[in-house]
Amino acid sequence: MKPPLSAFLIGLLSIDIYWVSIMNKWKKHHPRKTAARDTKEYVYAQLIPYIGNKRKLLDIINDAVELTGVKKGTFVDLFSGSTVVARFAKQLGFRVLSNDWEPYSEQIAIGTVVLNEVPKFTKLGGCENVFKILNDVVPIEGYVTKHLCPSDDENLNHESDRLFYMRKNGMKIDAMRELISTWVDEGKITSLEFGFIMASFMYSASYVSNTSGVFKGFHRGWGGSNGTAQYRICSDIALRPSIILNNGKKNLSTRQDAGKLVHNLTDILEGIPDIIYLDPPYNQHPYGSNYHVLNTITLWDKPDFPEKITRGTKSAIRLDWRTERRSAYNYERKASQEFQELIDNISAKFILTSYSTEGNIPLETMMEILGSKGSLRVVKREYVRYRVSPTRLSPKPRNVEFVVITDTNGKPESKENIKEIVADLRRIDSEIIVVGGKKKKDGDSTGDAENPLKYPNLLYIRNDLWTLYDSMSNSDMDMFEGKNKPRRLLYHAENPLKYLNLLYKRNDSRTLHDSMSNSEISESEE
Numbered sequence: 001m002k003p004p005l006s007a008f009l010i011g012l013l014s015i016d017i018y019w020v021s022i023m024n025k026w027k028k029h030h031p032r033k034t035a036a037r038d039t040k041e042y043v044y045a046q047l048i049p050y051i052g053n054k055r056k057l058l059d060i061i062n063d064a065v066e067l068t069g070v071k072k073g074t075f076v077d078l079f080s081g082s083t084v085v086a087r088f089a090k091q092l093g094f095r096v097l098s099n100d101w102e103p104y105s106e107q108i109a110i111g112t113v114v115l116n117e118v119p120k121f122t123k124l125g126g127c128e129n130v131f132k133i134l135n136d137v138v139p140i141e142g143y144v145t146k147h148l149c150p151s152d153d154e155n156l157n158h159e160s161d162r163l164f165y166m167r168k169n170g171m172k173i174d175a176m177r178e179l180i181s182t183w184v185d186e187g188k189i190t191s192l193e194f195g196f197i198m199a200s201f202m203y204s205a206s207y208v209s210n211t212s213g214v215f216k217g218f219h220r221g222w223g224g225s226n227g228t229a230q231y232r233i234c235s236d237i238a239l240r241p242s243i244i245l246n247n248g249k250k251n252l253s254t255r256q257d258a259g260k261l262v263h264n265l266t267d268i269l270e271g272i273p274d275i276i277y278l279d280p281p282y283n284q285h286p287y288g289s290n291y292h293v294l295n296t297i298t299l300w301d302k303p304d305f306p307e308k309i310t311r312g313t314k315s316a317i318r319l320d321w322r323t324e325r326r327s328a329y330n331y332e333r334k335a336s337q338e339f340q341e342l343i344d345n346i347s348a349k350f351i352l353t354s355y356s357t358e359g360n361i362p363l364e365t366m367m368e369i370l371g372s373k374g375s376l377r378v379v380k381r382e383y384v385r386y387r388v389s390p391t392r393l394s395p396k397p398r399n400v401e402f403v404v405i406t407d408t409n410g411k412p413e414s415k416e417n418i419k420e421i422v423a424d425l426r427r428i429d430s431e432i433i434v435v436g437g438k439k440k441k442d443g444d445s446t447g448d449a450e451n452p453l454k455y456p457n458l459l460y461i462r463n464d465l466w467t468l469y470d471s472m473s474n475s476d477m478d479m480f481e482g483k484n485k486p487r488r489l490l491y492h493a494e495n496p497l498k499y500l501n502l503l504y505k506r507n508d509s510r511t512l513h514d515s516m517s518n519s520e521i522s523e524s525e526e
């Protein structure tokens with residue numbers, strides 16, 4: 001049997017491992033190199049840690065693509081987020097259209113999916129020169145420094161300081177971003193060149209952030225009180241050119257509401273898309289608020305916030321997600337209807353859908369909607385979850401990840417078939433896991449679970465909340481940043497179960513809990 005890792009264990013492989021491995025990859029390669037040495041490198045290079053990203057699901061997405069029988073043709077990623085799936089499709093040889101309505105995502109797509117070669121930057125003396133100028137820029141005290149950084153990196157005032165970045169990095173971000181704006185204003189860079197720089201900026205601005213990847217809050221102290229992630233948070237921000245892969249196709253990037261874009265896809269692509277991949281949000285947490293800092297750096301519109309923390313402005317979450325990008329998929333009441341309309345309006349030979357078994361759209365409803373459009377096949381991967389705590393267990397031994405393939409030329413599915421498909425997925429994904437810790441007396445809301453760090457003794461994970469953990473661990477955002485040094489974790493990464501056992505045997509499972517209580521994340525401001 002394949003020795004699969006449980007999502008929980010994956011979650012324990014800290015963000016540090018992620019960053020360290022990415023750093024090592026970078027170190028191995030010449031910093032000036034920008035063409036992909038191998039396709040894998042292209043797909044995984046400079047990925048921002050993104051909730052719900054499908055980095056770890058590419059194998060089943062690949063299986064699903066293979067089952068369609070489509071070899072090349074067009075691939076539309078309608079909710080492309082980090083762009084990892086769009087890149088994967090590009091690497092498979094498809095002409096790719098990458099869409100997401102978040103501004104940061106659009107720029108990442110331009111920099112990594114649209115471009116087939118490194119832009120010339122003719123007016124600025126070439127790519128290497130551009131990145132050198134940016135990295136050598138004289139720091140200034142601008143919007144980011146004033147609003148998102150403390151007044152003094154050494155003497156933090158937890159009442160009034162926002163700690164998204166160390167001041168030194170905030171000043172660098174300000175200087176680099178102002179310079180980029182000047183280049184735009186003076187016509188020295190094209191929109192593609194802008195995207196190429198911004199894709200890299202998004203990654204580096206995530207890397208040095210004093211967060212676990214999500215900007216809804218920041219650590220108390222650099223890297224949390226334990227300082228586990230100090231090595232990246234305290235490093236000096238630097239931009240590096242994105243890795244480029246040339247698929248010889250005219251790839252595209254759009255920044256639209258998926259529900260609207262589907263009406264125009266056939267026109268844009270001059271033909272019915274072969275494959276449309278759907279990965280809509282499945283819980284109530286809006287991406288625009290989770291990644292507000294990336295949007296601020298991208299848009300550079302300096303939203304109006306008090307420079308220091310005031311009541312209700314701790315995380316300085318820009319408000320446009322509420323007015324411009326409030327996703328129906330974030331609401332239980334609206335998600336199914338939105339999805340129904342999306343599917344009704346889609347023209348494509350195949351629709352591939354990733355979703356959670358516990359998302360806002362009930363599994364049955366989702367399958368009915370997809371099944372009404374054509375015949376269904378499901379590619380799934382189930383894996384055993386290890387029991388990780390000796391204290392409290394109600395094991396959910398298995399978990400399922402799946403991609404639904406809808407063949408729009410096939411016969412719509414019967415009610416019986418749909419029932420069977422759903423029952424099959426449910427059977428695999430039915431039980432509840434409770435891993436250690438005390439159960440919170442007054443019940444646990446989803447909001448709490450998103451921020452388990454608030455409850456030091458609580459590691460009580462409800463079935464639906466696993467999804468959240470799964471997505472977190474998919475993007476390697478670690479909820480358990482603790483005392484463990486990255487090196488030690490790396491050493492044990494080969495066998496995380498062994499590592500966990502060691503942890504518990506030594507009766508220092510408290511490490512886990514302590515690390516949670518110490519890495520305070522600020523209150524959500526939604």
Ligand SMILES: C[S@@+](CC[C@H](N)C(=O)[O-])C[C@H]1O[C@@H](n2cnc3c(N)ncnc32)[C@H](O)[C@@H]1O
Pocket residue numbers: 050051052053054055078079080081082083084085099100101102105256257258259279280281282287288327328329
């Ligand atoms: C689950 S994430 C996609 C993750 C992506 N597949 C990856 O691997 O990184 C969902 C994405 O949908 C986007 N989104 C939400 N509602 C949208 C809408 N109505 N139109 C376009 N994009 C939307 C969010 O910004 C987010 O990036």
